[in-house]
Amino acid sequence: MLTNMSDLSHGSGEDxxxxxxxxxxxxxxxxxxxxQRVDESLSPTEMxxxxxxxxxxxxxPGELARKEHVQPPSMTRIVALLxxxxxxxxxxxxxxxxxxxxxxTEEAEAMLEESRRKRNVWLASLVEGLDEDEWxxxxxxxxxxxxxxxx
Amino acid sequence: MLTNMSDLSHGSGEDxxxxxxxxxxxxxxxxxxxxQRVDESLSPTEMxxxxxxxxxxxxxPGELARKEHVQPPSMTRIVALLxxxxxxxxxxxxxxxxxxxxxxTEEAEAMLEESRRKRNVWLASLVEGLDEDEWxxxxxxxxxxxxxxxx
DNA sequence: TATTGTTATACTCTATAACTATA
DNA sequence: TATAGTTATAGAGTATAACAATA
Numbered sequence: 001m002l003t004n005m006s007d008l009s010h011g012s013g014e015d016x017x018x019x020x021x022x023x024x025x026x027x028x029x030x031x032x033x034x035x036q037r038v039d040e041s042l043s044p045t046e047m048x049x050x051x052x053x054x055x056x057x058x059x060x061p062g063e064l065a066r067k068e069h070v071q072p073p074s075m076t077r078i079v080a081l082l083x084x085x086x087x088x089x090x091x092x093x094x095x096x097x098x099x100x101x102x103x104x105t106e107e108a109e110a111m112l113e114e115s116r117r118k119r120n121v122w123l124a125s126l127v128e129g130l131d132e133d134e135w136x137x138x139x140x141x142x143x144x145x146x147x148x149x150x151x
Numbered sequence: 152m153l154t155n156m157s158d159l160s161h162g163s164g165e166d167x168x169x170x171x172x173x174x175x176x177x178x179x180x181x182x183x184x185x186x187q188r189v190d191e192s193l194s195p196t197e198m199x200x201x202x203x204x205x206x207x208x209x210x211x212p213g214e215l216a217r218k219e220h221v222q223p224p225s226m227t228r229i230v231a232l233l234x235x236x237x238x239x240x241x242x243x244x245x246x247x248x249x250x251x252x253x254x255x256t257e258e259a260e261a262m263l264e265e266s267r268r269k270r271n272v273w274l275a276s277l278v279e280g281l282d283e284d285e286w287x288x289x290x291x292x293x294x295x296x297x298x299x300x301x302x
Numbered sequence: 303t304a305t306t307g308t309t310a311t312a313c314t315c316t317a318t319a320a321c322t323a324t325a
Numbered sequence: 326t327a328t329a330g331t332t333a334t335a336g337a338g339t340a341t342a343a344c345a346a347t348a
Contacts, residue, residue: 018290019275020267023184025296027270030181032300033174043338062306069186074339076308098306098347116171119178124170129302134295139169141292144285145176149183151280194315213329225316227331249324249329 026145036122038115041085045070046078047115050087050108058103060093087111177296187273189266192236196221197229198266201238201259209254211244238262 034044042050045068052067053059059067065075079102082088087108093099127135185195193201196219203218204210210218216226230253233239238259244250278286 015278015286015290016271016275018293019271019278021293021297022289023267023270023274025293025300026177026180027184028300029177029296030184033178033181045338060306071340072307073309073341077338093306096306096348100307116174119174120167120170123174124167126299126302127166127170130295130298134298135166137288137291137295138173138299139166140288141296142169142172142176144281144288145180145292146172147281147285148277148289149176149179151277196315211329222317223330224318224332228315244329247325247329251330 033119033123036119038118039111043078045074046082049075049078049082050104050112053088053102053104054109054112058101060099060101062099064102082108184270184274187270189269190262194229196225197233197238200226200229200233201255201263204239204253204255205260205263209252211250211252213250215253233259 037047039047048068049064052064056067061075061079062072064070064079065072068075070078079088079090083090087105088102089105091101091103093101127138130138188198190198199219200215203215207218212226212230213223215221215230216223219226221229230239230241234241238256239253240256242252242254244252278289281289
């Protein structure tokens with residue numbers, strides 16, 4: 001197992017342990033954050049689609065299906081549900097009449113902001129349990145984690 | 152929004168931004184790690200049950216249902232599927248004949264180890280894209296993240 | 303002829319309600 | 326009478342296959 005980690009450019013044995021610890025902690029913490037949902041009426045994929053639209057701007061159903069790793073018929077259904085809830089808008093594609101353009105509404109933006117706020121509050125309450133030194137280490141690592149997340 | 156973060160004991164405005172960055176990065180990275188599955192034939196909950204058994208040792212179906220936030224009938228089904236796949240063993244409870252004891256098999260332990268290995272390799276390949284200083288910050292933060300994850 | 307999106311249908315996972323066995 | 330687990334059934338969510346419209 002360590003042999004598979006030995007191509008790490010920085011160290012070797014200790015680094016493997018650090019990677020293992022990092023993976024475990026990120027997955028566990030991510031799972032707990034996921035449970036802090038603002039709107040129980042939205043499925044995880046629906047939330048994820050809204051997040052993608054917020055990050056990448058508008059997109060066609062096909063693009064969304066590829067980004068969310070979901071089949072096109074599923075995205076058809078998801079987009080229809082989101083439209084019914086007033087969270088996305090559908091417009092005809094300017095160049096290709098087969099395609100459609102999906103974009104988020106102001107309601108969606110407000111809901112996402114509220115969702116982020118709720119998770120932040122929850123995470124901040126956890127951080128209360130840390131001492132100043134631990135929190136400093138976390139602050140220093142945050143930009144690196146962000147870089148990893150979209151590497 | 153910042154008013155809700157102002158009860159952070161360490162700082163205030165910058166801390167809110169750091170919490171936001173941390174939340175976003177942990178969730179995104181966690182989602183990507185989750186996709187690195189070793190066995191596509193196991194559902195997320197089945198994997199999670201095996202993880203719980205590995206962490207906590209054997210447990211009754213009722214305990215597992217509570218830990219996984221799933222209803223008892225669902226756990227009945229999950230345990231039956233895992234048993235059919237040879238990943239858990241069911242034994243009678245020593246004190247109470249209504250209950251059963253579920254424990255993982257050697258195959259499950261091997262599979263979990265393989266799963267951890269695969270995710271570690273993937274994460275290690277990401278870490279390759281960091282410089283020594285960034286990796287040092289991550290290593291320093293790993294124990295703190297672990298503490299957060301089970302706080 | 304290939305591609306985008308949709309409709310029709312089936313499968314997987316989970317939940318609720320009703321039941322059996324044991325405490 | 327209460328509790329642990331199971332069976333029966335229904336509801337989400339997603340997938341595959343077949344289809345319509347456009348490129």
